């Protein structure tokens with residue numbers, strides 16, 4: 001069996017311009033690589049009305065348990081203005097010890113590091129006791145409708161058991177080895193419309209200004225103390241993201257007022273318990289001000305935490321050995337596909353340094369890439385020991 005070089009593979013992956021939801025042939029390419037390593041593979045294309053179809057890949061080596069899964073995405077965010085880049089974002093280049101290209105960081109290099117790690121691991125451990133699988137999506141940076149969420153549903157239906165999942169998203173703020181993510185906060189958006197009665201500013205008794213209710217509501221929302229945070233989580237936080245009244249005249253009391261907000265909440269709450277709290281305020285203020293409200297919520301994920309277990313500590317130890325840094329177990333930052341996978345398996349996230357993700361000249365240090373591949377292969381070795 002040939003050892004796969006992580007840098008070589010990272011470059012090959014970056015060459016595919018896979019801006020969500022474009023596949024550009026990348027799933028087939030990776031499938032072929034994995035087949036050569038002995039994997040059984042399945043490309044899963046999901047469609048839904050109003051959304052572009054997306055290709056995903058599930059591959060498994062072996063049929064014994066435990067099944068150790070690696071999850072990641074091969075789609076990338078758009079390059080933006082090409083003139084801002086010093087290189088072509090889809091022609092991987094090496095400069096000053098860094099590989100530059102869209103996806104170099106988030107997260108094609110991590111996938112390359114893991115595939116390389118598998119090739120190293122199975123070279124010496126042919127008949128290992130268990131299975132290695134990969135859950136690769138093409139819809140993480142986009143709406144995430146035809147991606148991991150549907151793959152998880154598919155795996156559930158097929159009764160495919162995953163015993164532990166390592167998500168390879170960039171988790172380190174500055175240096176490789178700083179941070180493992182063991183959970184994520186939940187995230188929910190609220191879009192609020194207040195309806196009053198339009199009228200002449202000089203005759204306010206004949207109108208009902210919805211801005212009065214809106215301002216009171218936003219003040220109360222912002223003053224809400226959801227919690228003080230926990231050992232594992234930051235305090236729940238609400239941010240007002242939009243306030244809008246479409247009024248073109250200075251002598252008219254508007255009839256409608258809008259606002260949007262986002263809440264990042266910890267595992268002391270669910271989206272439903274938060275909705276209840278907010279709806280109570282809306283009802284109270286609108287009753288008092290004799291206005292009406294309409295609220296649309298969209299939940300992008302509930303909060304979750306994978307209680308650290310022996311696998312967590314094993315991975316933490318390996319990272320410390322390779323990087324000389326003891327990684328913090330954290331739940332900070334945005335959401336990731338772990339929010340879907342944790343429904344079928346305990347998850348932990350560890351990948352590269354996220355400093356340049358989604359930026360121009362996205363880059364990965366060649367040393368980090370090598371170290372990450374080494375960490376992943378040691379994780380496999382220790383997991384199946």
Ligand SMILES: [Zn+2]
Pocket residue numbers: 073106107140169170
């Ligand atoms: Zn990512």
